[in-house]
Amino acid sequence: MITASEPSWIAPFSGLSPRQFGKLVTVLRRAGADAVRRGRPWSLPLEERTLLVAAYWRTNLTMRQLAPLFGVSKSAADRIIDHLGPMLALQPRKRLAKDTVLIVDGTLVPTRDHGVAEQSKNYRYSTNHQVVIDADTRLVVVVGRPLLGNRNDCKAWEESGAKAAVGTTMTIADGGYPGTGLVMPHRRRKGEELPGWKQAHNKSHKQIRARVEHVFARMKTWKILRDCRLKGDGVHYAMLGIARLHNLALTG
Known part of the structure; x- marks a missing residue:
C-alpha cells in the first residue's frame, strides 16, 4: 500500500520533498483540516489523506483503482478528496510589489x-x-x-x-x-x-x-x-x- 510514512512515495505523487510535504501537512492541520468532526472519523491520518489527494490528481485513477492503494473504500476516498481538495487550494496573493511583472x-x-x-x-x-x-x-x-x-x-x-x-x-x-x-x-x-x-x-x-x-x-x-x-x-x-x-x- 501507498503510505506517507515511507518517504519514497511522497515525491512521485506530490512533487514535494518529505520536508516540504511535512510543512504542508502542518499548515493544513493549523487550518483545521484535522479537526474532530461529527460522525464517522477519518479512516486515515492527515498525512495519508493529503497524499491520497495528491496521488489522485497526479494519476487520475478512478476511485475503484485508487482506494485499494491506500487501504480504504471507494466512498472514503471520495469523501477525502471532496473535503481536503478545497483546503489545498492556492490562495491569491493579496499584495504585489510595485515592480512586480x-x-x-x-x-x-x-x-x-x-x-x-x-x-x-x-x-x-x-x-x-x-x-x-x-x-x-x-x-x-x-x-x-x-x-x-x-x-x-x-x-x-x-x-x-x-x-x-x-x-x-x-x-x-x-x-x-x-x-x-x-x-x-x-x-x-x-x-x-x-x-x-x-x-x-x-x-x-x-x-x-x-x-x-x-x-x-x-x-x-x-x-x-x-x-x-x-x-x-x-x-x-x-x-x-x-x-x-x-x-x-x-x-x-
Missing part, C-alpha cells in the same frame, strides 16, 4: 462535467483557466474561476476574476488579449514591416512570455488536468491545489 495566459482543461465545460478549439469539452504567474519567480499568483472552454481569453481575463485580482500590476500577455490594456506583442499591419525596435521588443516579449508555457507544461504532468472527471467546482480546486504544490516545489 506578471504573465497571464489561458489553458484548456478537458472536463467531463458538461455543466461547466463547452467544446473548444481542442474539440473536447473543456474549461478555460486564466493563470497568472510572477515573471521573475515563476510562481503562480492567481488562477481565475474556470469558464466555458469556448470563451476567448480577452473576455475570460475579466470574467474569471483574474483581472480584479492583479489590479494595475504590469501584466504581459500574448496577442489574444486585445483591448484589455495588457502588454502584448506589436502587430504588423498588412503590407508593412515592423521597425527594428518593435521586432526586438517582440523577441524579448516572446522569451519572457514563454515562462508561463513552461509552468503549464509542469502542471499538465498532473493527469487530472488532461481529463478531469470531477464535477462542479472540482476542476477549479484541482487547478488551485496543483498550483499550490507547484509553488511549494519551487520555493523549497
